[in-house]
Amino acid sequence: MASIFRPAAGCLRASLEQLPASRTILRQPNPRLCRHLHATTKAMASRRGPVGPPKTKDRGPASKEDTQTDFAAMNVLGNTPAPTTAIDACAHDGFALNSGLKIAGSGVMLVGGDAFNWKPWIREGRKEGTIGEGAMGDDDKGVSSVGGTLRNKKGQWEVAEHSWGLLDAVWPKPDLLILGTGPSIVPVSPETRKHISDLGIRLEVADTRNAASQFNLLATERGVQQVAAALIPIGWKEGTQ
Template identity: 75%
Template structure:
């Protein structure tokens, strides 16, 4: 019995997890970046970019031009302990959102990585619970919960499955 059979999926539901991005139910394709799904909106999301560093894409190894013609090194999402750690500025849109979602589903790429205590504390300080999964399972859980509970209650931050550390 499918109790959600007549309930339409949200337009921000993930249809396909690609190596370098995502295809959403609305027909939107986000490539060369991750995606932050919040309040029924989709935002291009590059958590591997440090503040003050020019943006790059996954296809170019997440490198950016520093303005002097020198390519910046690839981005990092892990600390020395192998924990998923990002700068506080990557949560800017989530910080501005009102009302805040109850749950953030974080997809860390091809595999599950534990959150660093600092990153977990930052998300918690925003008043949001976080659940960490690999990106494919995180997308599936977001689709289910966003359909069931609504896009105002559930958010997702997803790193593409093709992300490789230090590329």
């Protein structure tokens, strides 16, 4: 009778816990830790397009077509006549207008297609031609000595309200007033700005040369009824009498 061999329970448990030394455990790679290597060669990359700037700027022979763009013909205001009150020249003590009118010894206010002598430096209570604070004299200095006071103690451009009497009376009022403050641009005082704003007029400030250029352009484009100008001569000298 054959005998049946039964291993002890301890030996069976030990044999189940032991793993072969040559056994290898395979793991799936983590896609986040993978490195992607591009195998594209330089020759293949060069086929996609130029790597650097072009070697030449030659665009071929000049075009002989008659359809080339004439930028001078694109000026939409080229056939629009300039207003008669357009400023042709800014003189030392006055202005020359497109109508042939010349103004000397005075500023100019251009409103509604008309030109007016404008001397805001003459203060209230003084007569034109007298020597005094903010006036031009008619003695040995002559009217060519353009000078006076147009700035307040803070250095801001400020004139009396009666200097804008023409704008108070005119109707309809212009939409925009271009103010030329003389040879250089000067900040306008809040009081003067408020007075012009209360008239329903917007204010644009520049030196007289640039103000004249802006008036010529805007008056041609929008009309003299919409745009007005008040210009001080470019020879203005602050504080001289």
